Amino acid sequence: MYIQYTVNFDLKGDSVPYYDIINWQRSTGGNIEFVLVGLFDGTMTVGQELDIQEDRIIWAGHQSKVPVSVCSDSCAPGSRKAVRRGEPVCCFDCVPCDSGKISNETDSVDCAECPEDFWSNPDRTACIPKVVEFLAYDTVGIVLTVISAVGACLTIVVLVVIFHHRYTPIVRMNNSELSFFILFALVLCFLCSLVFIGEPTNWSCMLRHTAFSITFSLCISCILGKTLVVLAAFTATRPGNNVMKWLGPNQQRAIIFTSTLVQVVICVAWLIDAPPYPSRNMEYERSKIILECSNGSSLAFWCVLGYIGLQACLCFLLAFLARKLPGNFNEAKFITFSMLIFCAVWLAFIPAYISSPGSYADAVESFAILASSFGLLLCLFVPKCYIILLKPEKNTKQHLISRDKK
Numbered sequence: 001m002y003i004q005y006t007v008n009f010d011l012k013g014d015s016v017p018y019y020d021i022i023n024w025q026r027s028t029g030g031n032i033e034f035v036l037v038g039l040f041d042g043t044m045t046v047g048q049e050l051d052i053q054e055d056r057i058i059w060a061g062h063q064s065k066v067p068v069s070v071c072s073d074s075c076a077p078g079s080r081k082a083v084r085r086g087e088p089v090c091c092f093d094c095v096p097c098d099s100g101k102i103s104n105e106t107d108s109v110d111c112a113e114c115p116e117d118f119w120s121n122p123d124r125t126a127c128i129p130k131v132v133e134f135l136a137y138d139t140v141g142i143v144l145t146v147i148s149a150v151g152a153c154l155t156i157v158v159l160v161v162i163f164h165h166r167y168t169p170i171v172r173m174n175n176s177e178l179s180f181f182i183l184f185a186l187v188l189c190f191l192c193s194l195v196f197i198g199e200p201t202n203w204s205c206m207l208r209h210t211a212f213s214i215t216f217s218l219c220i221s222c223i224l225g226k227t228l229v230v231l232a233a234f235t236a237t238r239p240g241n242n243v244m245k246w247l248g249p250n251q252q253r254a255i256i257f258t259s260t261l262v263q264v265v266i267c268v269a270w271l272i273d274a275p276p277y278p279s280r281n282m283e284y285e286r287s288k289i290i291l292e293c294s295n296g297s298s299l300a301f302w303c304v305l306g307y308i309g310l311q312a313c314l315c316f317l318l319a320f321l322a323r324k325l326p327g328n329f330n331e332a333k334f335i336t337f338s339m340l341i342f343c344a345v346w347l348a349f350i351p352a353y354i355s356s357p358g359s360y361a362d363a364v365e366s367f368a369i370l371a372s373s374f375g376l377l378l379c380l381f382v383p384k385c386y387i388i389l390l391k392p393e394k395n396t397k398q399h400l401i402s403r404d405k406k
Helices: 139-164 176-196 202-235 249-273 298-321 332-356 358-390 397-401
Strands: 020-026 031-039 050-052 077-081 092-096 119-121 127-129 131-133 277-279 290-295
Touching: 092 277, 131 332, 139 176, 139 358, 176 202, 176 249, 202 249, 202 277, 202 290, 202 298, 202 332, 202 358, 249 298, 290 358, 298 332
Parallel strands: 131 290
Antiparallel strands: 020 031, 031 050, 077 092, 119 127, 277 290
């Protein structure tokens, strides 16, 4: 008796495979049984050759669930495989990718580094753009803007009060022209702090330090001229002393112009030789791009600050010498105190500025400008406005020139 069955051949003449898939299973009696759980038919279309009935498969230990690796589970995306020394290849540890690196595949053997302008997400599975940071108009920027606007408005109010009472003795005896110059310079000082807020550009970087240095130099030059006038006014009362002829209005304007011109020359040389420019700081914090203004020339930057400090120290020294001169309203006392506050603010600013990166450095410098401007405004003009508005009986020539009973 003959059994007929069909044999298929492929294009190369080889027979097409046809296999039964057998699962060895132990019966309840302890015997080994061969159970057909599927087949492989090479005559079927691609993708349908294999047919397995998974519900009929019994794994070791009489389990129907597919067993896992005998050593380590697969490493999820965001981590990499680290082989354990002296153990089989299937034994490994899953190590999370370092910051700035990712892996987006299971069982990745290495983590890929993100491009320069990107950083890894918290799961270390994708690269995302780095956060760009600068002193923007957020909470800190808005607070500084409001303080700057309030300071400028207060200065204008004081200017209006002084101008309205410009013919009163307390204004005339303390050199009204220099007072107007100081108030004008203080308005500019308050407003120049706004240049430090916003994304750095070529123009804003060049304007930041030059604007505040020239305005502060103008302000301190006016205070220096006022201090010299105070000293000259008291020493001129001595017989044969005609020092006041050397400190007339024209000479005062020349002192202010010359002192400010030196700072202007330093700033112009700075801008011509190595001007400040916007830069991207990615070294301080690698996950962020900090936009800041590079000084261009550190020597020029410290020369600018040093010249303002030299002016302030000279002004403080002269005002300190004149602080005990007689009079019911000796402005030298207020100038001395204002210079103390000014120097204290900027001495505290230097270490804070050096240790602060990016937007924090801009915020520190802006705060120092505002604090020193408020110090000058309050110390120099609040006592004068107090007498003008609240104590008009003291705003007389007889009261101002009278000596203390001592």
